Amino acid sequence: METLTAAAAFAAMALVVPHVLLGLVNKTKAAVGGRRGPPVLQTLYDVRKLLGKGAVYSTTTTWMFRLGPVVGLAATLAAATLVPLGAVPLVAFEGDAILFAYLFALARFVTVTAALDTGSSFEGMGSSREVAFSSLAEPALILTFASLAHQAGSLSLGGMFSPPTGVHSAASTVLAVGSLFIVLLAENSRLPVDDPNTHLELTMVHEVMVLDHGGPDLAFILHGAALKLTLMAVLLVRLVMPVVPGLGAWGTAALGLCGAAVAIGLVESTMARLRLVHVPQLLVASVCAAAFGLLLNLR
Amino acid sequence: MSPASRFASVRNGESIEASKVPVVSAPEFRSALLRAGAAGYRLAALLGEPAPAGRGASLLAVLADDAAGKLFLVASEPVERFPSLTPDLPQAHLFERELRESCGVEPEGHPWLKPVRRDGAETAAFFREEGSEVHEVAVGPIHAGIIEPGHFRFQCHGEVVHHLEVQLGYQHRGAEALLRGGPDRRSLAVAESVCGDTAVGHAWAHCAVREALAGTLTPLRAEAVRAVALEVERVANHLGGLGAVSNDIGFLPATAYFGRMRGDSLNMLMAMSGNRYGKGLLKPGGVAFDLPPPMRAAMAETVARSSREVAEVGEMFFSEPSVLGRLEETGIVTAAVCRDLGVVGPSARASGVDRDVRQDHAHGLYRFRHIPSIKLESGDVYARTMMRWLEAKRSLEFLSVALARLPEGELAAPCGAPAPGRLAVALVEGWRGEVCHIAKTGARGTFDWYKVVDPSFHNWMALAMAMRGGEISDFPLCNKSFDLSYAGHDL
Numbered sequence: 001m002e003t004l005t006a007a008a009a010f011a012a013m014a015l016v017v018p019h020v021l022l023g024l025v026n027k028t029k030a031a032v033g034g035r036r037g038p039p040v041l042q043t044l045y046d047v048r049k050l051l052g053k054g055a056v057y058s059t060t061t062t063w064m065f066r067l068g069p070v071v072g073l074a075a076t077l078a079a080a081t082l083v084p085l086g087a088v089p090l091v092a093f094e095g096d097a098i099l100f101a102y103l104f105a106l107a108r109f110v111t112v113t114a115a116l117d118t119g120s121s122f123e124g125m126g127s128s129r130e131v132a133f134s135s136l137a138e139p140a141l142i143l144t145f146a147s148l149a150h151q152a153g154s155l156s157l158g159g160m161f162s163p164p165t166g167v168h169s170a171a172s173t174v175l176a177v178g179s180l181f182i183v184l185l186a187e188n189s190r191l192p193v194d195d196p197n198t199h200l201e202l203t204m205v206h207e208v209m210v211l212d213h214g215g216p217d218l219a220f221i222l223h224g225a226a227l228k229l230t231l232m233a234v235l236l237v238r239l240v241m242p243v244v245p246g247l248g249a250w251g252t253a254a255l256g257l258c259g260a261a262v263a264i265g266l267v268e269s270t271m272a273r274l275r276l277v278h279v280p281q282l283l284v285a286s287v288c289a290a291a292f293g294l295l296l297n298l299r
Numbered sequence: 300m301s302p303a304s305r306f307a308s309v310r311n312g313e314s315i316e317a318s319k320v321p322v323v324s325a326p327e328f329r330s331a332l333l334r335a336g337a338a339g340y341r342l343a344a345l346l347g348e349p350a351p352a353g354r355g356a357s358l359l360a361v362l363a364d365d366a367a368g369k370l371f372l373v374a375s376e377p378v379e380r381f382p383s384l385t386p387d388l389p390q391a392h393l394f395e396r397e398l399r400e401s402c403g404v405e406p407e408g409h410p411w412l413k414p415v416r417r418d419g420a421e422t423a424a425f426f427r428e429e430g431s432e433v434h435e436v437a438v439g440p441i442h443a444g445i446i447e448p449g450h451f452r453f454q455c456h457g458e459v460v461h462h463l464e465v466q467l468g469y470q471h472r473g474a475e476a477l478l479r480g481g482p483d484r485r486s487l488a489v490a491e492s493v494c495g496d497t498a499v500g501h502a503w504a505h506c507a508v509r510e511a512l513a514g515t516l517t518p519l520r521a522e523a524v525r526a527v528a529l530e531v532e533r534v535a536n537h538l539g540g541l542g543a544v545s546n547d548i549g550f551l552p553a554t555a556y557f558g559r560m561r562g563d564s565l566n567m568l569m570a571m572s573g574n575r576y577g578k579g580l581l582k583p584g585g586v587a588f589d590l591p592p593p594m595r596a597a598m599a600e601t602v603a604r605s606s607r608e609v610a611e612v613g614e615m616f617f618s619e620p621s622v623l624g625r626l627e628e629t630g631i632v633t634a635a636v637c638r639d640l641g642v643v644g645p646s647a648r649a650s651g652v653d654r655d656v657r658q659d660h661a662h663g664l665y666r667f668r669h670i671p672s673i674k675l676e677s678g679d680v681y682a683r684t685m686m687r688w689l690e691a692k693r694s695l696e697f698l699s700v701a702l703a704r705l706p707e708g709e710l711a712a713p714c715g716a717p718a719p720g721r722l723a724v725a726l727v728e729g730w731r732g733e734v735c736h737i738a739k740t741g742a743r744g745t746f747d748w749y750k751v752v753d754p755s756f757h758n759w760m761a762l763a764m765a766m767r768g769g770e771i772s773d774f775p776l777c778n779k780s781f782d783l784s785y786a787g788h789d790l
Binding site: 029032033034035121122124125128191192195197198199200201202203268269270271272273274275276277278 | 434548549556771773
């Protein structure tokens, strides 16, 4: 029975939840800007439309270019099996947090190689930026996991999120939340690190790497990106909110995700984008927050 | 000897007999221009008049003495080649490239003699850095957004731009050739289409040339309606530009608000002329439509509301730390570079170079009602953006007064055919800067030639200079802060 529930949670999380979450972010941004905004499920409609299209491949690209979107989505889906949306994740074992981080790294690696495969100067710039920024975002994520794992005594995502037990542990959780939120914004090309809506190739980080993909490939990429955002948002929700009595694990997750979407939307509505040279400073701050959190826990 | 002693002098919107323009030898022409440049005169236009007997062309320069409010004209004897002015007078850079292309005159020793608009411009070699660590980025002419075509070639070292070359010419429609032989019934429409977002500015300059050549005295009420239209155009474009800058840095609320407010201003032009860009409002001799009291009342209400909203949204925008962090110290152009390149308009004023046709060469209603000119010093994206906000506010103040006290009188005076053998110069401060139209009539009273200089023609090089040593990711923002026209450059 428990496995069935976990499988249902996984299916929902993998298919619909990412697009609802993005839709809520966009609705929040629209509301602050005095607009009505696109329908909540617009990104899902986009993915469905793209799946019905053909793809055009440049003659300079090789199999690596076609591998990127498929492996990228597969790795993100695999990572999704480890994330506890409801009470328990679909798959859990000691040390799966490390696998989770490296599945994201694998997705990034294939995306970057696919981008470099095109030989376009835009995609080269985007790849260089993506790799530079993620080399700072990854330590922040790993340090946060280390801190949480030490606190809970478990290196599995399913058992890592325990309520804080004292002042130090509470402070450490606050630092972990801050760090994880910055990593969430940076890894998912949200403001103030990247602008998901911009059409200006020269300023893009993540978007410019997928300019040459079209049709089903682009659908895979868009869906994978939405899923990645959801996974990180779920981790954040589990970290912030213990199960709210009366709502249960599911209700808490739904409430928390809505809150996360609104928070992301508000950040995007009230901030301008950072100058590209200042992005590393933000990420270093997130690494520092995670490191201090770990130190507090080790004390 | 004053630098102007050999020149013919005219004021903005006046014409003189073409034979009164002094014709000097080519070396004298060169030294006179260099002397004038050293004395702080600005090269408003440099053009070639094909020699009647076959090959070569005689050069004609229009120099602006902004301090004295005078324009000076000097011409050279026909030449086939001449030593380039550009090494000593960088303002002449693009004019000389254009001369070679349109008249076949060779500026010898020009540092970068490529076509400006004609075929072959895009195949000519670009300036290129060599080395294993530099890379080249080519952007355009087809862009991702809804903008005009233009090609940008960057030489980069990592994220740092060493050099940017701007290659335009994709929008060349032959506007000057269409105006040659006029004026006819389509001349005004061609002038209005030189640059779609400055339709009122170009229409005014064209009308001023026609009126100067025909000796027409424009009624004051017509001048007032023109000034109202020009300032509404300025407000619309400045607000649109502020919204676009805000969009480029991902600051969404201001994008939406400025975008809507731009619509309010465009709707005012729509009410005045039946066209959102004010096309068809002006005509030689005056204006085609009056501002009846109910329309004025409605416009005054819109102006009052816009003034409030522009102030509010602008304060919100310019007090946001992340916005300031993004805009400040990005894409700096110094006052010295502006003077060297002959930059005009808000871009020059943002770098501390106080140039404004409305103040320096006042014409029409601006002779009686002044708009105080604004000057900022820092020359970065912040200054150029702030300039547009301040100017929009000043223009709205002007509008509220001008609408309340519109002079009485006729809407238009009859504007006849141009007098033969005359030359007229008209400058108008469009929202982007100095719009310059020059025309000369032949023996039959038709245009022998007609020259248009859009402010963008002066300013594109400043964008390239602003990018030197900057981040390539700052280019779209920097480009938007200048907000130059491709069509106005390409004619």
